[in-house]
Amino acid sequence: xxxxxxxxxxxxxxxxxxxxxxxxxxxRIALHVVQSDPTAVRDLAAAxxxxxxxxxxxxxxxxLTESQPCPVCTDPRRDATTVCIVERALDVLSLEKSGTYxxxxxxxxxxxxxxxGVGPEDLRIAPLEQxxxxxxxxxxxxxxGGDVEGDATAHYLARRLAGRGARISRLAQGLxxxxxxxxxxELTLSRALEGRRDMAP
Amino acid sequence: xxxxxxxxxxxxxxxxxxxxxxxxxxxRIALHVVQSDPTAVRDLAAAxxxxxxxxxxxxxxxxLTESQPCPVCTDPRRDATTVCIVERALDVLSLEKSGTYxxxxxxxxxxxxxxxGVGPEDLRIAPLEQxxxxxxxxxxxxxxGGDVEGDATAHYLARRLAGRGARISRLAQGLxxxxxxxxxxELTLSRALEGRRDMAP
Numbered sequence: 001x002x003x004x005x006x007x008x009x010x011x012x013x014x015x016x017x018x019x020x021x022x023x024x025x026x027x028r029i030a031l032h033v034v035q036s037d038p039t040a041v042r043d044l045a046a047a048x049x050x051x052x053x054x055x056x057x058x059x060x061x062x063x064l065t066e067s068q069p070c071p072v073c074t075d076p077r078r079d080a081t082t083v084c085i086v087e088r089a090l091d092v093l094s095l096e097k098s099g100t101y102x103x104x105x106x107x108x109x110x111x112x113x114x115x116x117g118v119g120p121e122d123l124r125i126a127p128l129e130q131x132x133x134x135x136x137x138x139x140x141x142x143x144x145g146g147d148v149e150g151d152a153t154a155h156y157l158a159r160r161l162a163g164r165g166a167r168i169s170r171l172a173q174g175l176x177x178x179x180x181x182x183x184x185x186e187l188t189l190s191r192a193l194e195g196r197r198d199m200a201p
Numbered sequence: 202x203x204x205x206x207x208x209x210x211x212x213x214x215x216x217x218x219x220x221x222x223x224x225x226x227x228x229r230i231a232l233h234v235v236q237s238d239p240t241a242v243r244d245l246a247a248a249x250x251x252x253x254x255x256x257x258x259x260x261x262x263x264x265l266t267e268s269q270p271c272p273v274c275t276d277p278r279r280d281a282t283t284v285c286i287v288e289r290a291l292d293v294l295s296l297e298k299s300g301t302y303x304x305x306x307x308x309x310x311x312x313x314x315x316x317x318g319v320g321p322e323d324l325r326i327a328p329l330e331q332x333x334x335x336x337x338x339x340x341x342x343x344x345x346g347g348d349v350e351g352d353a354t355a356h357y358l359a360r361r362l363a364g365r366g367a368r369i370s371r372l373a374q375g376l377x378x379x380x381x382x383x384x385x386x387e388l389t390l391s392r393a394l395e396g397r398r399d400m401a402p
Contacts, residue, residue, distance in 0.1 A: 004294060005267045007252040014248040017241070019233050020226045029219050031291060033249060034256040034265060040218070041253040045246035047215040048234060051208040052242040055235040064235060066206045090232060093205060 008034055060131065062107030062124055063092040072096075072105060079103045081138040085128070085157065087111050087145060095143065103141070106131070111144060111153040120156065132164060139167040146173050146191075209235055261332065263308030263325055264293040273297075273306060280304045282339040286329070286358065288312050288346060296344065304342070307332070312345060312354040321357065333365060340368040347374050347392075 003009070008030045016026035033041055057063070058070035065071065072078060072092070082103030086092055092105050108123045132140075140161055144150040158168050174192035175184055184192070204210070209231045217227035234242055258264070259271035266272065273279060273293070283304030287293055293306050309324045333341075341362055345351040359369050375393035376385055385393070 005256045005265055007248070007255045007267070008265065011248040011252040014241075014245040018230050018245075020229060021222075025221050028221060030252060031265070032220050034252050035258070035290070036253075038253050040215075041249055044215040044219075045249045047208070047212040048242055048246045048249075051206075051212040051231060051235050052237075052239050054208045055206045057236070064206055064209065064232075066208070089236070 004031075005034075057089065057107070061092075061105045062089065062109060062127075063105055064089045077102075080135060082141065083128075083132070083137045083139075084141040084143050086143050087150070087153075091143065103139075108144075108153070111149045112156055113149045120160075123153075125157070125160070129161075132161070132166075136164065137166045139169060140164075142168065142170045144170075146188075205232075206235075258290065258308070262293075262306045263290065263310060263328075264306055265290045278303075281336060283342065284329075284333070284338045284340075285342040285344050287344050288351070288354075292344065304340075309345075309354070312350045313357055314350045321361075324354075326358070326361070330362075333362070333367075337365065338367045340370060341365075343369065343371045345371075347389075 004012075004027075008027075011033060012023070012026040012030040015021055015029050016023050018026075021029070054066050055064055056066075056068070058065045058068065058073055060069045060073045063070050063072065067074075079102055083106050084095065084101060084103055085106045085108060086095065087108055087110060089107050092107065095101050095105075106124070106128050108125070108128075110118055110123055112118060112120065112123070140157075142154045142157055144154045154170055158170075161168060172195055173188070174195050175181070175188065181189065205213075205228075209228075212234060213224070213227040213231040216222055216230050217224050222230070255267050256265055257267075257269070259266045259269065259274055261270045261274045264271050264273065268275075280303055284307050285296065285302060285304055286307045286309060287296070288309055288311060290308050293308065296302050296306075307325070307329050309326070309329075311319055311324055313319060313321065313324070341358075343355045343358055345355045355371055359371075362369060373396055374389070375396050376382070376389065382390065
């Protein structure tokens, strides 16, 4: 054994293409796999295939779903005239967990990033416009991150979607709940100040 | 989508049982999988199953192999009277890469660790003795780690294997090749001093 058996190196190479797994940990996992219970390995392989086969992006909003369209898009109790625009499918989950939003979603699939070659045509903006043509929204909420690229994407979308008669809003920026001032960076603090709200007496 | 689709959480759970993958990175990988190319996912699943089916521990030495016994154990050019005892199957690979060893191996499968409940009966020591009964060795090299547990395992084996008429040796401890004194810890330095060798004039 001057080298690892070929199936182990092949497995390590395949694992190394997953996000956050470097070559060393890929090799470590591959070695673990060939020495572990065959049933557990078959289960993992089956879980991989099953997840990829069963789960897809919703044909309307782009969220992850097992049915087409997704449960949010087909729920009659939800407000279809409010569309919340998020960057990634996972953001839908975070907002749903907060329990306060009862409208629809639209997943962009990324944010504008000229440095990484991500332009408007790389995001799901055209499907968004087609969707708004079919079913005009009363409010469009831009729930994008507070970083530079999130800002740029929000401003771009606000311009591009203006003239549709919809209110366009953006998530508030400020102090995180439960967080003291000592943990907030300058930008967060300055935005929390700008966005200050009157208190009822 | 108040929670992730079930196949995604099932996959994340299965991934989280692999070494070095925590719950968050398991979820991240699972989300990546359901959004990536189906062929790549099928390939990964196949690589997992194939590696587990094809690769096993050598019935004699315990190294990872695709054939039984492994190529080292069956190579007539290798010295069967020298047995190098290592902790893990991967250590065989490291020693083979060094290119200087031409004997056989024996993988213990761990090291003595009373705190973790690992006793002599949990290691492949009985198979080692049966093997030495069948084919006595002239030299047994203890290539165990230089940590406390490696030390304890080496001393235990040296006692247990004494009386077989074999020379029992241990890998030298000292400065790593190319490493300066400033990078060596105190224990390494003191062992490098103890193990100092005369230089030819």
